[in-house]
Amino acid sequence: MTLQRPTTKILATMGPASDSPHRIRALLQAGATAFRMNFSHGSHEEHKVRFDALRAVAKEMGRHVPIVSDLQGPKLRVGCLxxxxxxxxxxxxxxxxxxxxxxxxxxxxxxxxxxxxxxxxxxxxxxxxxxxxxxxxxxxxxxxxxxxxxxxxxxxxxxxVPGRRLPIPAMTAKDERDLEFALREDTDYVALSFVQTAEDVLAAKRIIDGRAKVISKIEKPQAMEEIEAIADASDALMVARGDLGVELPLEEVPMAQRRIIRAARTRGKPVIVATQMLQSMVDAPTPTRAEASDTAAAVMLGADAVMLSAESAVGRHPEAAVAIMSRIIRAASLAEDYQADMSRAAGKPTADSPGSAVALSAAFAAEATHCKAIVASTNTGGTAYTIARLRPAAPILALTPEPKTARQTALAWGVIPVLTDEQPDFEGLSHAAVEAAKGTLSLDEDDRIVLLAGMPTRRTGGTNTLKLIRIGDGA
Missing domain, CATH: 2.40.33.10 (PK beta-barrel domain-like)
Known part of the structure; x- marks a missing residue:
């Protein structure tokens, strides 16, 4: 089956060049999927305007757009000279x-x-x-x-300070104030900067208390030493190549990137590759060939998202940067060896739980019977993330009654979120799956979809049912 949709998503940083409603609309039309609020810059008042503008444009366009609130973290800086x-x-x-x-x-x-x-x-x-x-x-x-x-x-x-572990907390007093504000604005993800240990992540999660998912930014060598434990504790990872490239020898950064992506993918958690993806487009109207290759390499490794920083926040060509990145993603996704490359990067998939066993079966069934979509019924997003881990060729529809879950799953590889009413039984869920597929994709009566769900509904981690459905049969 040939992929005909964006798989790796685009996370664009908001800033003076991109925070007006017409710019937000243009970036979404150009291919942006999610937006990052950088709390290293700007006041709460400025970020409030951006939150409101983004939510309003997303509602107008009928899009589920996740917001990532990126905390500054304990960044060491010189004082005033x-x-x-x-x-x-x-x-x-x-x-x-x-x-x-x-x-x-x-x-x-x-x-x-x-x-x-x-x-x-x-x-x-x-x-x-x-x-x-x-x-x-x-x-x-x-x-x-x-x-x-x-x-x-x-x-x-x-x-x-390369090579030294400094006894500093992962969150500063400023971070705590910014986090409180972001949660009040119903942010979808919180990105933690300069994570060094899994306990840094767990401490933040105790404060967040399920109100947002946590992305650990891997930007210190100490984090690489504990990457497996940090990946276990996190909801997602970010390859933050800026500071990581300063603290690690440059030649080690590509290998670190591969290791971070693998750690996230084997756990079915989203992973974002960030920093200087199309850096020259801060000023230039087109990227360098090396930047295009760098972006394509992240896509071929199976990254869930690639991030634009200054390119979209303060650059001269924010829409062009998003549009060109979208073209690179699509071209890489259509490469003949795309699926094989991603399979090698993730390793052999395992069925280590009933839910992952059903997801593995769904991916196999979709491939064997040429299904046009895999519909994952989910309340928390877990089922969608689990199937996305396998990087199937068929589109993944995340069918959910929760608006926040719809936004959060939009960041995951290949996932198209669809908001639906709560369904009381499997028959209603099957009908909703067919309607979602028909409303999202161009399907014929003889086309099939595969539905995976948990019955009874509203039970977290309860995915236990798989059904092949012919579109013409309705359910």
Whole structure:
């Protein structure tokens, strides 16, 4: 069966270039599936306007559009420099002091944890890896660095400490305020930055209490050491290649990306590949060939979504970036070896629960009988995620009475959410499945669909029933 629909989704970051209603509408028409609110920038008032505009446009267009609220996390930054900038020259010794501000020629760093952790010979990276310093003299509130990679340092630039696990919580006081706001606005996903352990994820989940799904952003080497446990604890993963590429040697980032994707896919959890996918389109009207290949590679590995950051938030060509990314996804999805590549990336599927056994049977039945769709009846989204894990050739319809579940499943690979009324019995559910398939796809009377559901309904994790249905038979 040839794939004729978008499979990998597009997560676009909202910002000044993309937050007006007409821009949101244009991005959705160009192929965007979900939107990211970046809480590293902007006020709650600005984000409130974006939430409201996005929900209004989605309702107008009849679309189920998930919102990902991306928390800033404990990002280490330098303070405010005297004069706003400092030129670092190769081989120079430069002093750093604890605090938000310092005198001329001194780097202020307002993080005691850094001073406690750094030892002579350690390396830090500044400004996303553009500057590199090594510790020449350690201290509790004063460190002397030697400049290894020179350049201009300005206020509030990020600091990375490769190879050191700093004793800092995954959520700051700012994150807690932002999280409270995002949950009040009924966000669908919360993205946690700088996750280091599974406990970081579980602590956030205790606060969220089921009100949103949790995406763990993998951007530190320490997270790679615990990737299996973090994947178990999370609802989804994000390959955050920006900071990960600073803290890991560059040559290790592609292998880390493959490992993160595999960890999510084997568990049937969505995985997003992010950072610099089409970076040149912040200014240029077209991406580089390398960027196109990078995006296609993420698709061929079976990523559920690829993310646009500055390209859609502040770029000059947000709609073009989405449209071109959509074309790359479609072309990669139609490649002759697409299904084989994804199967190799995920490994052999296993039936480790009754629900996954039914999902595996549904995928096999759909392929064997040339079904036009797999309809997953779901209240929480679990059944849709389970079938999406198998990356079947047939479209996946997530049939749900829950608006939030419809939005959340829209981020998963190949899933088309369909909102329906609560069905009291299997006969009603079968009829709803046929109507959903007819309303979403172009089907003939002799076409078949496969329905998987849990009976009785409203029982979480209870998928136990599979039915092949001929469209002309109605149910």
């Amino acid at each position: 005297d004069g706003g900038q400092l030129t670092l020259r190769y081989g120079d010794l430069v002093e750093a002091k604890l605090g938000e501000r310092a005198g001329a020629g001194i780097i202020p760093i307002p993080h005691q944890e850094m001073f406690d952790a750094l030892k002579t010979g350690d390396v830090i990276m500044l400004d996303d890896g553009n500057l590199r310093l090594s510790v020449a003299e350690e201290g509790k509130d004063r460190i002397v660095f030697k400049v290894e990679v020179p350049g201009l340092l300005t206020d509030k630039k990020g600091v990375n």
